[in-house]
């Protein structure tokens with residue numbers, strides 16, 4: 001049943017018509033639990049509250065199905081505005097973005113042009129940028145672009161997904177770039193040809209990747225809501241007497257907010273991924289796919305009205 005629901009919501013997340021409708025009619029169906037607002041002003045307000053509680057942030061201007069040069073350029077402009085807001089408002093925040101929203105599916109020239117504009121603004125305003133990882137078909141290209149940009153700019157990182165068979169090798173190949181990496185389980189629907197179908201195998205690979213990256217001396221962001229992985233990480237760093245500033249935990253805005261604060265109280269670095277913007281639909285559907293409890297929450301919200 002859980003598998004079916006996951007497939008259903010991932011299927012819905014790719015629907016262009018619903019994406020368009022959602023953009024037109026604004027944040028609904030409880031999406032504001034996971035999305036910090038439609039404007040940068042609304043997002044800034046949320047980030048200030050999170051910062052006050054000791055949480056650092058990475059902000060993401062949402063954009064799905066970007067398939068014209070004009071849209072990609074506007075997406076880049078909005079990411080630059082977010083960088084400027086971080087500096088202007090004195091926020092403890094980084095920036096996250098997806099290369100498809102910068103024109104990855106249009107041309108390499110366009111995506112590099114947009115990314116270099118963003119990176120210039122990021123350097124000027126001292127903001128770190130993370131390139132999110134999308135589905136398997138874009139993984140190789142995303143890593144190629146990351147490597148190119150990383151040799152030009154220090155303040156850039158990316159994401160590796162534990163569910164992919166290729167990730168262990170990718171981690172080895174990236175080592176020479178001393179990358180700051182966010183490690184995740186992986187959020188997209190992938191075939192057994194490219195990804196571990198069993199959760200237990202994904203979890204084992206996740207632990208393997210975390211330990212090898214941090215032991216190589218590179219900054220490691222462990223992005224998960226899973227207590228088993230969090231406990232593994234805590235024990236691992238304590239056994240190896242690693243400095244707590246070599247890593248951080250990351251969680252999504254609106255998910256396990258109490259746990260986020262507990263980790264801060266325990267003295268760990270905790271970063272919250274805060275998405276905002278009118279294009280919230282695909283992101284919201286992926287969150288529903290991850291956890292049936294999220295669906296129950298949304299249904300309650302709909303029926304209460």
Ligand code: FDA
Pocket residue numbers: 131132133134159161182184185186187188223224225226227250251252255256272273290291
């Ligand atoms: P998982 O979903 O496997 O759940 C394991 C356990 O965690 C559950 O059984 C439960 O105990 C606990 N749990 C999970 N959610 C809970 C909740 N709401 N309340 C209480 N307990 C809960 N993916 C991707 O492909 N590319 C990317 O760039 C990113 N970026 C990213 C950034 C950040 C900051 C995060 C946190 C995640 C991502 N992801 C991602 C998503 C990631 O790949 C993954 O899909 C989700 O984090 C879900 O997997 P988890 O590791 O959280 O646990």
